[in-house]
Amino acid sequence: MTDLVIETSGLRKEFISRRSKRVAVQSLDLAVPAGGVHGFLGPNGSGKTTTIRMLLGLARATRGEMRLFGQPVPQQLPDVIGRVGAVVESPKFSPNFSGRQNLQLLARSIGVPDSRVSTAVETVGLTGRDRDRYKSYSLGMKQRLAIAATLLKEPSLLILDEPTNGLDPAGIREIRDTIRTLGESGVTVLLSSHILAEVQQVCTSATIIGNGRLLASGTVDELLGDGTSYRVAVPDAEAAASALTAAGLVSASDPAGGLRVETDDPAAITRTLAGAGIWLSELTPLRPDLETFFLQLTAGDNLGTSGQEEVR
Numbered sequence: 573m574t575d576l577v578i579e580t581s582g583l584r585k586e587f588i589s590r591r592s593k594r595v596a597v598q599s600l601d602l603a604v605p606a607g608g609v610h611g612f613l614g615p616n617g618s619g620k621t622t623t624i625r626m627l628l629g630l631a632r633a634t635r636g637e638m639r640l641f642g643q644p645v646p647q648q649l650p651d652v653i654g655r656v657g658a659v660v661e662s663p664k665f666s667p668n669f670s671g672r673q674n675l676q677l678l679a680r681s682i683g684v685p686d687s688r689v690s691t692a693v694e695t696v697g698l699t700g701r702d703r704d705r706y707k708s709y710s711l712g713m714k715q716r717l718a719i720a721a722t723l724l725k726e727p728s729l730l731i732l733d734e735p736t737n738g739l740d741p742a743g744i745r746e747i748r749d750t751i752r753t754l755g756e757s758g759v760t761v762l763l764s765s766h767i768l769a770e771v772q773q774v775c776t777s778a779t780i781i782g783n784g785r786l787l788a789s790g791t792v793d794e795l796l797g798d799g800t801s802y803r804v805a806v807p808d809a810e811a812a813a814s815a816l817t818a819a820g821l822v823s824a825s826d827p828a829g830g831l832r833v834e835t836d837d838p839a840a841i842t843r844t845l846a847g848a849g850i851w852l853s854e855l856t857p858l859r860p861d862l863e864t865f866f867l868q869l870t871a872g873d874n875l876g877t878s879g880q881e882e883v884r
């Protein structure tokens with residue numbers, strides 16, 4: 573038994589036209605552990621949707637192997653697809669029916685009990701609005717209804733492709749809360765996004781790709797490592813800055829207030845400031861975010877679509 577829910581090895585996808593060959597995914601080794609939210613991150617055109625479509629049997633891989641729940645796909649897809657829920661494109665709902673009615677119709681069509689509708693509505697936070705017509709829903713509510721629809725079959729793996737695309741900040745927060753709830757409930761969520769900072773707030777592990785290739789993978793803690801800078805709140809920032817400089821510590825004012833000190837030894841900060849008679853009221857480790865990490869990783873490479881085309 574494997575504890576990996578999704579695995580790919582040497583996965584490759586070429587799109588070939590008469591004039592050119594585009595390599596959308598190359599030598600991709602994915603390993604998504606069971607449970608929690610796994611971010612599948614990369615800029616537009618880096619191959620996320622293509623990978624997801626291959627996993628779901630919607631596109632054929634040019635080369636490589638894929639497994640879902642340890643079973644080779646697409647060969648054994650019929651055996652495992654019942655455990656997978658996916659929102660890859662916007663599903664079609666009837667605009668004049670309420671969200672609940674749409675879910676009830678769907679529940680009947682896939683042969684699951686009506687009782688699951690209420691659970692799904694509750695999980696995505698649509699309780700209270702579920703009897704309103706679909707056409708009156710905001711984009712965020714429509715997206716949450718799409719997630720509710722996939723929950724009807726109680727999947728163990730949920731694949732969400734850019735679920736916050738086109739949403740405003742409030743809509744993004746709603747989806748984020750829904751995804752967090754799902755991850756905590758034991759479902760494995762594969763969450764693709766090109767907005768790294770947004771995903772960082774919900775995912776426990778992540779895979780970062782660029783130009784169809786794996787750039788980094790691991791838990792968010794492994795990817796970001798320990799903080800090497802600290803924010804310090806002090807009554808007199810100027811006096812604190814000169815005491816720190818005298819002790820050989822580099823500091824600068826922090827946009828959030830106080831000072832940002834570069835060191836991997838927080839004790840050096842407290843020792844120096846206390847020695848100068850300055851008492852700090854707050855010492856906060858600052859970690860790089862995924863966005864910064866990604867930019868360091870790629871160091872300005874063009875990872876979108878343009879670098880991959882080979883003219884034949």
Ligand SMILES: Nc1ncnc2c1ncn2[C@@H]1O[C@H](COP(=O)(O)OP(=O)(O)OP(=O)(O)O)[C@@H](O)[C@H]1O
Binds near residue numbers: 594622734
């Ligand atoms: N059907 C297709 N025919 C030809 N090229 C394609 C096709 N589908 C995708 N591509 C190309 O494959 C590359 C990867 O696209 P893909 O949609 O997988 O990226 P993505 O990471 O999901 O991007 P986005 O965040 O914009 O959805 C792009 O260069 C895209 O233009």
